[in-house]
Amino acid sequence: MLRLETLGKTFSTGMQALAHVTLSVRPAEILAVVGGSGCGKSTLLRLIAGLDQPSTGRIDLDGEAITAPHPAIGIVFQEPRLLAWLTVAQNIGFGIAHLPRAEREARVASALERIGLAGHGDRWPRQLSGGQAQRVALARALVARPRVLLLDEPFSALDAFTRADLQDHLLSLWAEARPTLVLVTHDIDEALLLADRVVVMQSHPGRVAALLSVELDRPRAPGTNDFEALKRQILNVLGPGRRHAAVPAAAE
Template identity: 60%
Template sequence: MLEAHQIRKTYPNGTVALHDVSLNVTAGEIVVIVGGSGCGKSTLLRVLSGLERPSAGWVSVDGARIEEPHPAVGMIFQEPRLMPWLTVRQNVGFGLSHLPKAERLARVDEVLARVGLADYGRRWPRELSGGQSQRVSIARALVTQPSVLLLDEPFSALDAFTRIELQDHLLELWAGSRQTLVLVTHDIEEAVALATRLVVLKPAPGRIATTFDVQLGQPRSRLSIAFGDEKRRLLAALDHSLSEFRAQVSG
């Protein structure tokens, strides 16, 4: 279980990025954090990952405090961030250097097969497409078997078809392992397609506007009426949170 308690983040220049954000994520949930730009969603994820320290409040995973990156928490960034000087296989095994070689290779090959890149182990990152690179970066995060996986707009740099393909793929992977996923996005369709629970943030300072459970089972048809209803519900919530902000700015 991932717990964030009254997280505050104030930057040295005085900007309040997050104000008293609390979030409890139970094991196996897919929590999608949605919000307009500048509402602190990426900052929140970076605090959850331990890459940034909150100014106040704390984060814990299964009872362990997260103050810096922790083996139980994996992170997938918007860009694949692969090491260009390592092959796909070496990239995936990057976090496994403490294991003996045979075990490392076995785990790398197993996870490469799971993300559908079994034949790509010897390639260089520059030889991969954007979607393949992001799969490698997912594999690199999965191979250390973290209990919580954080994803910071992981598919936003991809074209629409690849994005849908990878969203479905992420759900397949999740169905197999039931890891806890916390994903940040500004794509409403992506949020509704993936989330078991939606968290809507509002800006200035970043706070939670509302959270609600998505009333859809898996697999979800993006064309169904119920899917459209959930999208509208999310849009309305987002619009509400932003209109409050706009009123604040103009008033």
């Protein structure tokens, strides 16, 4: 279990990004974090990843304190961040170089098959579309078999059709190994399509304003009564001044 206990973060400028964040994330759960810009969502993810240190509180994974990057915690950023001088296959296998060659190659081949790029491992990142590059980034994170995978708005730069395809693809990849996923997103529809629970954050300082369970069968579709009722709950928590920052870009 991933546990955040009274987590707080104040930067050297005196700006308090997070205050009193307490959460428990269950194994294999998909947890989405939504909120307006400046509510500390990405800061929260960086703290869980061990890329930054909290000012107060602590983060535990199965009872072990997280104080630095940990092999059991992977992260996917908004941009794919592929290494231009490595092929697709080499990018996917970058984080498992310590494994025996046969196992490494088997994992990479399996990952290429799962992301629909079998036979394209020798391509270069510059030859990929945006959606393909983000698939490779997901495969690179999952091939190491992390217990927790953090996703920082991984589909925000993609067009609506590619984003929908990758949302389905993420669920398919998750279903195989069922790691714990923590997804930061501005898109309420995306959160409700993917997550088991949704954390709604407010700012000044960043804090948890609500935690909603999404008890809807998958696959889900916007427009159903239950889906739209949950969406209205989230919008009500965000308040009128923040709603525009937490809806899909296409709807703005």
